[in-house]
Amino acid sequence: MVVSKIELWKKGFKDAIPIGLGYFAVSLTFGLQCGIAELGIFEATLLSFSNLTSAGQFGGLELIVAQASYFEMAFTQFILNLRYVLMSTALSQKLDSKTSIPHRMLVSHGITDEIFGISMAVKGKLAPYYSYGAMSCAIPCWTLGTLTGASIGNILPPDILNALSIAIYGMFIAIIIPPAKQNKTILFVVILSMVTSLLFEVLPVLNLISSGFKIIVVTIIIASLAAYFFPVQEDTYE
Amino acid sequence: MNNIYIYILVMALVTYVIRALPLTLIHKQIKNKFFKSFLYYIPYVTLSVMTFPAILKCTGNTTTALVGFIVALLLAYKEKSLTTVALVSSICVYLTGLIV
Numbered sequence: 001m002v003v004s005k006i007e008l009w010k011k012g013f014k015d016a017i018p019i020g021l022g023y024f025a026v027s028l029t030f031g032l033q034c035g036i037a038e039l040g041i042f043e044a045t046l047l048s049f050s051n052l053t054s055a056g057q058f059g060g061l062e063l064i065v066a067q068a069s070y071f072e073m074a075f076t077q078f079i080l081n082l083r084y085v086l087m088s089t090a091l092s093q094k095l096d097s098k099t100s101i102p103h104r105m106l107v108s109h110g111i112t113d114e115i116f117g118i119s120m121a122v123k124g125k126l127a128p129y130y131s132y133g134a135m136s137c138a139i140p141c142w143t144l145g146t147l148t149g150a151s152i153g154n155i156l157p158p159d160i161l162n163a164l165s166i167a168i169y170g171m172f173i174a175i176i177i178p179p180a181k182q183n184k185t186i187l188f189v190v191i192l193s194m195v196t197s198l199l200f201e202v203l204p205v206l207n208l209i210s211s212g213f214k215i216i217v218v219t220i221i222i223a224s225l226a227a228y229f230f231p232v233q234e235d236t237y238e
Numbered sequence: 239m240n241n242i243y244i245y246i247l248v249m250a251l252v253t254y255v256i257r258a259l260p261l262t263l264i265h266k267q268i269k270n271k272f273f274k275s276f277l278y279y280i281p282y283v284t285l286s287v288m289t290f291p292a293i294l295k296c297t298g299n300t301t302t303a304l305v306g307f308i309v310a311l312l313l314a315y316k317e318k319s320l321t322t323v324a325l326v327s328s329i330c331v332y333l334t335g336l337i338v
Contacts, residue, residue: 018324177314193286227275
């Protein structure tokens, strides 16, 4: 059955609704921080629209306040966002190999932790129009959150903001649990990853590692071990 | 005083290049079995690492977060949609916050 582009777009948009809600809450906080840092409303909004990444933006804002060098800014962004290299490589195998360069370039801007999560959870190959649907929901929410936070401050009561901030994690759980139910190896990988992540939070020295770098280190170690001990059979992405 | 727009441009460019390079350059299906398996496991590891233990701190109250976490696990186990899991766990966090 051939699914039309508009159907794919709609599916992506719908799947990204929880992302949008979570983004709005997080991005509003970013807008508030921008206000405190005395960034203009336009600059703050442009920053969110063009960057579309939480850790990178919060880290970058600190450097702007500190008036760090441009090189320092570039290097910090590189480290904070290096995990996207892994995600982009995984997505390159999820897209049809015939997908054109312009499509690939557009899909690339939408590689965030969350959109990556729903894109990999799609059955079969990933169609660019699914990504565009997800981006059409997530990018406006992320941008408007910052605009709202930077212009009128905190309009939502903190209780509601706090409640919304769990939405993204709830969505991650909804992505990883069903396959973990079917497949013991995935279940083992999920539990091992969570335990390792906890260790990086509580053990001395390890807890000094930034969250962006922790994701890279733990991903490379655990995905390598899993690939070595439990190699996947043919056509993983079919 | 450094220019704010140059900062934004540097941030956006570095981030975009990191995102775009692998996706635009790798067109072929990777045949190597180890590397294929490695890529297959990546989403499960990254999403797990990002979720836990961060989820316990995201609401500013460990009790409400724990309730939200458990509700999300149960609904995900029942294979509810992403939106349902995300919204119902948010609502449970909010309601628990009214009590504790």
